[in-house]
Amino acid sequence: MSTPLAVGNSRVKEARKLSRRSVRTERRLFLADGPKAVEGALSVAGCVVEVFATAQAREQHAALLAGVEVTLVDDRAMDSLSDSVSPAGVVAVCRPVDAPLERVVEAAPRLLAICADVRDPGNAGTVIRTADAAGADGVVLAGQSVDPYNAKTVRATVGSLFHLPLALEPDPVAAVRAAQHRGLTVLAADGAGEVDLFDADLTGPTAWLFGNEAWGLPDELAAVADHRVAIPILGRAESLNLSTAAAVCLYASARAQRS
Incomplete structure (x- = not known):
């Protein structure tokens, strides 16, 4: 099993920047936090760029994440990616879904x-x-x-x-x-x-x-x-x-x- 990424990892840092609207607008990316949001994002072809999850969340949501390439992160890194008081342990980097x-x-x-x-x-x-x-x-x-x-x-x-x-x-x-x-x-x-x-x-x-x-x-x-x-x-x-x-x-x- 690969070592979970820590809060200081560059990929985690870059994803965390998507909490700012200016960065979301520039990169045309955003974060979907929690299993329901990630499930919805995975149902849209080409929407999900990367999925971050803790080891515990990957096990807990095994059915949701089956066949999905998951980047493991530790708890502190997940806390930094989620703005929820009690993070569910899974966050996806997504492309916008709005249409003209x-x-x-x-x-x-x-x-x-x-x-x-x-x-x-x-x-x-x-x-x-x-x-x-x-x-x-x-x-x-x-x-x-x-x-x-x-x-x-x-x-x-x-x-x-x-x-x-x-x-x-x-x-x-x-x-x-x-x-x-x-x-x-x-x-x-x-x-x-x-x-x-x-x-x-x-x-x-x-x-x-x-x-x-x-x-x-x-x-x-x-x-x-x-x-x-x-x-x-x-x-x-x-x-x-x-x-x-x-x-x-x-x-x-x-x-x-x-x-």
Whole structure:
């Protein structure tokens, strides 16, 4: 058995640099931390560049890593590669999986999630995971949204980052227009919307437009959508957070499209 690489090893050091966005952008590489993320990455052809694992994790996840060339590292080296409080012992260096917006919308999607200026890694990752669970055909991170390859975002997707198409679009209006051009009705999730979610027609191809966690959707962006839809608040809660609102809307569409 080869000697596990230590924290000072040059390969470990180079991989650790991918914790910085500037390095991820320059190298077009990122880290997938944990067995679910690594499993998802391994399911995408050509995505995984290298897998690091501790000896214990390689044994524990033998089925996952069967046939995979694994670089053994010691516990300190793994701690340096993972930003988890309790590292699972397996991390993969991966190539980005995002696709051009045009390719995502040209695939005749029936359900999309468009996130505009979503800054929180946990929220972005949870929306991607929820979209995957609801059977959506893709997610668009638009505007000044968080880097989807941020370690916290990747972890929050629990592998869903690798399951459905993802597009990055600097211009939220362009994302909305692209969806509309392909025949999707764009619905802006807006607490002040003129359409109640319970009354909305969700049977056709739909793209949900979600805004920033703190200030929601700017009026000028919401105006580009076909309708503004409000989730009814039936109790005394002031509002729903972004990821919860996304789950409600996406599953409402999924149910309507399956009925």
